[in-house]
Amino acid sequence: xxxxxxxxxxxxxxxxxxxxxxxxxxxxxxxxxxxxxxxxxxxxxxxxxxxxxxxxxxxxxxxxxxxxxxxxxxxxxxxxxxxxxxxxxxxxxxxxxxxxxxxxxxxxxxxxxxxxxxxxxxxxxxxxxxxxxxxxxxxxxxxxxxxxxxxxxxxxxxxxxxxxxxxxxxxxxxxxxxxxxxxxxxxxxxxxxxxxxxxxxxxxxxxxxxxxxxxxxxxxxxxxxxxxxxxx
Numbered sequence: 001x002x003x004x005x006x007x008x009x010x011x012x013x014x015x016x017x018x019x020x021x022x023x024x025x026x027x028x029x030x031x032x033x034x035x036x037x038x039x040x041x042x043x044x045x046x047x048x049x050x051x052x053x054x055x056x057x058x059x060x061x062x063x064x065x066x067x068x069x070x071x072x073x074x075x076x077x078x079x080x081x082x083x084x085x086x087x088x089x090x091x092x093x094x095x096x097x098x099x100x101x102x103x104x105x106x107x108x109x110x111x112x113x114x115x116x117x118x119x120x121x122x123x124x125x126x127x128x129x130x131x132x133x134x135x136x137x138x139x140x141x142x143x144x145x146x147x148x149x150x151x152x153x154x155x156x157x158x159x160x161x162x163x164x165x166x167x168x169x170x171x172x173x174x175x176x177x178x179x180x181x182x183x184x185x186x187x188x189x190x191x192x193x194x195x196x197x198x199x200x201x202x203x204x205x206x207x208x209x210x211x212x213x214x215x216x217x218x219x220x221x222x223x224x225x226x227x228x229x230x231x232x
Contacts, residue, residue, distance in 0.1 A: 068138030076125045083120035096136040096165045107193030110166035117173040136165035151206035159197035
């Protein structure tokens with residue numbers, strides 16, 4: 001097929017039918033070569049991992065997880081999430097960590113792993129071996145609540161309660177990381193958690209109440225230390 005260009009001149013125009021057997025085979029050959037390179041790299045990566053002492057997990061395997069300061073034995077598969085291990089595979093189960101979206105968008109399953117907040121629904125249990133995991137149960141109990149848990153109750157920072165454990169864990173992590181965070185910084189730190197009931201103002205009030213309480217406690221401690229020094 002040709003397309004007129006000017007008087008007396010024509011230019012070939014390619015159409016879908018212009019695909020030749022030669023060009024098809026060239027494209028297929030390139031794809032095969034690329035897959036071969038990827039396979040070789042995957043094999044090399046596995047050899048490197050094995051040389052460093054990494055183990056391959058296959059099928060049901062018993063592992064040790066350090067949760068809330070206690071070493072727990074749990075049987076998991078390579079695909080088992082930390083959330084599933086906590087709720088479904090431990091005895092007794094730790095059900096404070098909630099299964100809500102199961103896709104890392106709501107934050108109800110937030111736990112602390114080695115001092116950093118993490119979505120347990122997106123974290124594999126086998127990845128947490130040798131790490132310190134803290135769930136909402138690790139911060140306090142109904143009989144002995146943490147200051148954050150107590151502030152959530154005092155400031156009415158909950159409604160249905162599904163998001164509350166994740167918010168409490170995230171608030172602990174945020175205040176540990178940034179004790180003097182501004183309100184805007186607190187909002188940013190807690191932006192990975194979602195409250196469908198819309199209790200955000202009460203949640204932020206609770207976080208700021210903890211800040212104020214901890215600041216007063218620090219001032220009292222400093223004042224007491226100064227008095228001790230003056231009496232010597």
